[in-house]
Amino acid sequence: MRLLLLACLRAQTGNATTAARIQNHLHAAGHVCVLKDAFMYESPTEIANLTSTEKFDAALAIHLYKGGRLLQGSRIPFGIIFGGTDINEDIRFEEKHRVMGAVLGEARFAVAFTVKMKELAAAEWVDPLFTNEVKEKVKRAPGVHLLKEMPQDDLHAAMKRCFAVVNSSISEGMSAAILEAMDLDIPVLARNIPGNAAIINHKETGLLFSDPQEFVVLSKSLMNDPIMEREIVARAKDYVKKHHSWESERKAYQNFVLRFQ
Structure with a gap:
């Protein structure tokens, strides 16, 4: 077909x-x-x-x-x-x-x-207006650096060198970045919005924050508790394998296409 x-x-x-x-x-x-x-x-x-x-x-x-x-x-x-x-x-x-x-x-x-x-x-x-708004805010934020887009392999290599991945989006469907981090054994801190909460169980497979103050508290707790970090990473890895496996997704799309026949 x-x-x-x-x-x-x-x-x-x-x-x-x-x-x-x-x-x-x-x-x-x-x-x-x-x-x-x-x-x-x-x-x-x-x-x-x-x-x-x-x-x-x-x-x-x-x-x-x-x-x-x-x-x-x-x-x-x-x-x-x-x-x-x-x-x-x-x-x-x-x-x-x-x-x-x-x-x-x-x-x-x-x-x-x-x-x-x-x-x-x-x-x-x-959208472009939102992008410009983000860039302007980043310029005013000490310690925050905006990187250009990069190939997926390079991105994954950079992620592996990080302590954690943060998703601060105010709107998400299903964040591929979160799932990739989980699969790469990197803990995730994400804004508590429906799209993120649908794939992160707070303090089980990641950490969800609602405001900057809570983000700081959760970040410090993650850095100071290596046992919690290891447990979150392990459970997140299991979650991705069970619910977002590449093989299952492939089979699902192949079956969807059969409906055209």
């Missing part, structure tokens, strides 16, 4: 790595999966021309609005993979909310990375 996968493919982002991983899974099952950057297209008509010209049999899209809207009215069957922005941000805007609901109505299936994300979506249906 020849498959189109639409996603936001800016280098070294969660969407790009997720898309590449899904592509790998589908190639392993003998399908041809072609990645296309959703930002390169403006309308469903452009995608309709693409799927007709390149003879695609079916399509997948990451993000209901960014990718899914381009598949509305598609001549070929398609499935949708939720991203964090769908549920956490886009859903607040009436027009985007309407479009995402329409996309779900046409999709052959939808994939949510966490139970919480699935529940939020079910309850609702059956």
